Amino acid sequence: MKLLLPGCALLHGGMPNRVLYLLGSAAPPVLGVGSVVESAQGRGWEVCLGLTPTAADWLEDDLGALAELTGYPVKSRHRRPGDVDQWPPADAALLAPATFNTLNSWALGLTSTWVVGFAAEAIGKGIPLVTMPCVNSAFLAHPQLDRSVEVLRGAGVRVLLGEGGFVPNRPGEGRPNAYPWDVALDEVERV
Ligand SMILES: Cc1cc2nc3c(=O)[nH]c(=O)nc-3n(C[C@H](O)[C@H](O)[C@H](O)COP(=O)(O)O)c2cc1C
Numbered sequence: 001m002k003l004l005l006p007g008c009a010l011l012h013g014g015m016p017n018r019v020l021y022l023l024g025s026a027a028p029p030v031l032g033v034g035s036v037v038e039s040a041q042g043r044g045w046e047v048c049l050g051l052t053p054t055a056a057d058w059l060e061d062d063l064g065a066l067a068e069l070t071g072y073p074v075k076s077r078h079r080r081p082g083d084v085d086q087w088p089p090a091d092a093a094l095l096a097p098a099t100f101n102t103l104n105s106w107a108l109g110l111t112s113t114w115v116v117g118f119a120a121e122a123i124g125k126g127i128p129l130v131t132m133p134c135v136n137s138a139f140l141a142h143p144q145l146d147r148s149v150e151v152l153r154g155a156g157v158r159v160l161l162g163e164g165g166f167v168p169n170r171p172g173e174g175r176p177n178a179y180p181w182d183v184a185l186d187e188v189e190r191v
Pocket of ligand 1: 024025026027028052053054055098099100101102113134135136139174
């Protein structure tokens with residue numbers, strides 16, 4: 001049974017659920033985020049879904065159903081001053097799929113999207129953070145990508161890139177259905 005307490009995550013059988021912020025940017029695996037929400041819920045997480053504005057645009061027709069599935073509004077924009085935050089505090093956050101743009105913005109501290117703003121601040125708040133990029137081998141060859149991964153790892157973020165995480169495909173050969181969401185959710189359990 002689920003009970004809702006003001007300002008708290010839902011209770012399953014009297015135990016408060018751990019809260020996972022699932023944050024997605026605009027790479028094709030984000031189109032399957034609904035089933036990832038369900039997987040995380042099945043692992044005992046209360047899930048709050050955040051999207052970059054571009055990812056929210058791609059999922060425009062599904063945003064209502066995703067809000068219903070999580071029980072919380074889907075966030076894709078910064079709040080206005082005075083707006084009340086309707087999400088419970090995060091116990092962990094998973095930023096996936098992380099585009100080249102979002103990953104570099106995060107590492108550089110360029111917080112023009114809500115997702116990157118949250119993730120940047122979460123480092124300083126000590127919230128456990130996992131990210132799994134979705135970048136092809138051409139993006140990987142850009143000199144900033146290595147620097148961004150190094151900066152984020154140095155800040156304590158678990159970056160699942162390469163063997164054991166997301167292995168970049170060649171441009172045009174992406175397989176969104178093979179994006180290893182389970183690896184990312186397993187890592188969230190570990191952090
Ligand atoms: C069909 C399609 C597929 C894309 N796939 C990727 C991808 O796998 N990785 C990536 O970094 N960008 C990809 N992009 C480009 C991003 O969507 C684009 O850079 C966008 O500005 C990212 O915004 P965001 O990081 O704020 O979500 C794709 C774009 C389109 C239209």
